[in-house]
Amino acid sequence: MLPPFSYIAVHSKQEALTSLASLAGAALLAGGTDLLVRMKKGETHRYVIDLTGAAELSGVKDRGGTLRIGSGMTHARIGAHPAIAKTCGGLAAACSAVGSPQVRNMGTLGGNLVNASPAADSIAPLLVHNAVVTLESIDGMRSEKLERFITGPYRTTIGKHEILTSVEADTLAGYNEGYRRVAKRAGWAISRLSLAWALNDADGVFKDVRIAVGSCTPVPFRPREAEAFLAGKGRERPVVEEAVKMVLDEIRRISGMRPSFAYKLPVVRDLLLSVLGGDSCS
Amino acid sequence: MKRVGFTLNGKTTTCDVEENELLLHTLRERLSIASVKEGCSIGECGTCTVLIDNEPCYACLTLTAKVEGRDVLTVEYLAHADLLHPLQESFISHGAVQCGFCTPAMLLVGYSLLLKHRQPTDEQIREAMSGNLCRCTGYVQIIEAIKDAAPVFIHSGS
Ligand SMILES: Cc1cc2nc3c(=O)[nH]c(=O)nc-3n(C[C@H](O)[C@H](O)[C@H](O)COP(=O)(O)OP(=O)(O)OC[C@H]3O[C@@H](n4cnc5c(N)ncnc54)[C@H](O)[C@@H]3O)c2cc1C
């Protein structure tokens, strides 16, 4: 059973923005896979504004150099979208790994980012693509880098009257990219971790290396020092090992030592070694 | 209360529901569709699965108001009069039904898969079933049942 509320279905983005600004105590509903679970546990809202009818929040646009992805896109639609698979493959892989087919048919990108769980699968690949989120309210529009938007576990800079309308991600042609996660069944509250990457290398030399680690730190993060260290270096075992050590040190620096690290850090190390090392180091 | 209109198993349906009502409860308590089961209630077991526009969704996390204008299918859609759907026959002949609690939902995810892939691989079948728990069969019989139904699969209702 859910606590009582008034349900409002909107038919456009504008209507959603107006309702959100005029109704005190309103929550936005997309797929409901986070919100309704929280409400079943007792969270209450006077109004629930269902965004499903706002068609502007759906769809994908190629803007030359970036892809703009509507916040209302479900994980299933992102995972099956040809343009996303081609130039934002890590995100397609991550969304295809979310929960179960039913959760992917219901859950959206916007809900995943605004909920901002440290384990949210879309965050790490979007960090790799330098994603920027667009937030709109009746007073206007603002853009913010995803890494600034998420400020902590389940915390973002979203304002009370704002809707996350779209996400813009760099298209990365010519990169080898991907996403791996180590997870128990979605429902089990057991720690897990994830890794997104995009590598550009030629003739055994790293040109650009982008890595994001999820679920180890309060917010998924890019180990910038290790990325910078690798740029221009040869793809050789000692180089890769040094970079992996830098990543692990950074995780420990951000999170301190945690009991789960006894199992997590060796997994991060092995994943990174195989992703960065490629064939040259095996 | 709110009036919601949708297609249920091919028939236009109108129903007055509470604004905070879940599709699971509307189906079971107002429309007497008891095949949709309430297991965990939080998106983890899959027994409440229905097809919305042919895609499996959890009815325990879907507001009834949200299915306005949509097409909802439950397992009742599959059989015609006394005639079971070939997918149902296949479940029976493979022993894929034991206690039966997971079965309506398993049939629906199998049906949805076969609509999209007429010859699904084992991998696709496992993936399609991955949001549904079965505590009895050990899954193998269900996978075999779906695979063997593929050649005789017919689109129910057409
Ligand atoms: C069984 C189960 C398994 C799961 N497994 C995974 C998993 O493996 N990986 C993973 O990352 N997540 C998982 N989740 C969590 C969830 O499915 C995802 O976070 C999903 O993307 C949430 O999207 P939604 O559309 O359902 O959000 P909702 O529940 O509708 O909304 C979530 C929050 O975001 C707000 N919101 C939604 N859209 C907007 C918007 N456009 N603008 C502003 N605010 C908005 C809502 O008000 C709410 O606070 C799982 C959930 C369940 C129930």
Ligand code: FES
């Ligand atoms: S009752 Fe809906 S998934 Fe368990």
Ligand code: FES
């Ligand atoms: S047959 Fe009993 S749960 Fe599947």
